[in-house]
């Protein structure tokens with residue numbers, strides 16, 4: 001085995017130069033994927049945790065250059081589910097056996113803290129873990145959601161290259177995003193963050209920084225996906241779609257943080273029919289099937305190729321690679337309650 005890879009497997013520490021080397025090495029990526037798969041097996045086991053994803057609004061006040069549901073994109077028809085529709089979707093998911101519900105949306109101002117909290121309280125009665133992914137809020141709002149029943153929160157840092165972030169996310173501030181992550185941690189959430197890989201002007205050097213940042217901040221889950229140019233956005237003609245670079249980044253995340261939860265991201269499946277399975281064999285241990293009804297899932301087009309509703313064959317696919325379906329809440333083994 002390559003000595004740098006061997007060091008990663010043994011120590012779970014890599015320098016920035018080591019990371020750059022392994023991120024750039026296409027020739028030996030199969031060894032990297034195998035090493036990440038072995039570490040995943042040793043530290044978090046063979047169970048794949050399923051999360052029922054509800055995309056409840058594609059209305060967003062932000063204008064991120066990469067995002068298909070950015071404010072100024074005229075292409076997607078906008079929708080928002082009524083609170084009672086969200087609760088009833090969660091109910092169905094629980095009946096199907098999901099032990100975690102993920103509520104994701106654009107930053108839609110209709111959903112006040114009061115509204116989100118009442119939705120959370122209703123879903124919490126169903127004895128499930130709840131993950132929120134609704135963007136940047138104040139520390140008090142994060143606390144209120146936590147008290148109302150949210151357990152986990154996903155907020156990607158997207159990139160640690162501040163110049164790139166400020167170019168991609170006009171009107172937003174990288175420091176604020178980082179502060180949100182710290183506020184979420186202080187509020188006692190199981191914290192998820194992550195990045196997009198293959199963004200225009202993103203360097204391997206900065207992806208190495210991203211990995212070190214995620215380790216330093218002490219995340220419990222990491223969502224790492226390839227950037228896919230979306231129609232109607234200023235980046236629609238960019239290249240992106242680097243599935244293998246995204247897989248190498250994800251595999252290195254597993255080596256650096258062996259106990260965290262890592263989803264096989266939807267963006268990987270959008271680029272390759274076996275994308276999720278490839279991710280599960282390269283360090284991932286979570287899958288988030290979309291349980292939003294097809295009519296709305298179609299409109300939550302962050303990027304092309306994002307599947308609409310996908311619940312049918314996922315369990316079978318997981319079993320076909322010798323893995324099992326997680327039966328519990330699938331709390332991150334990295335997570336320490338405060």
Ligand code: SAM
Pocket residue numbers: 066067068104105106107133134135136154155156158195196225226227228229230267302303
């Ligand atoms: N509004 C919330 C937030 O900002 O965290 C959650 C929704 S946001 C659309 C979810 C994630 O989708 C983003 O964090 C981003 O990484 C990813 N995403 C958006 N556009 C994408 C694209 N074109 N390709 C790949 N991933 C994309």
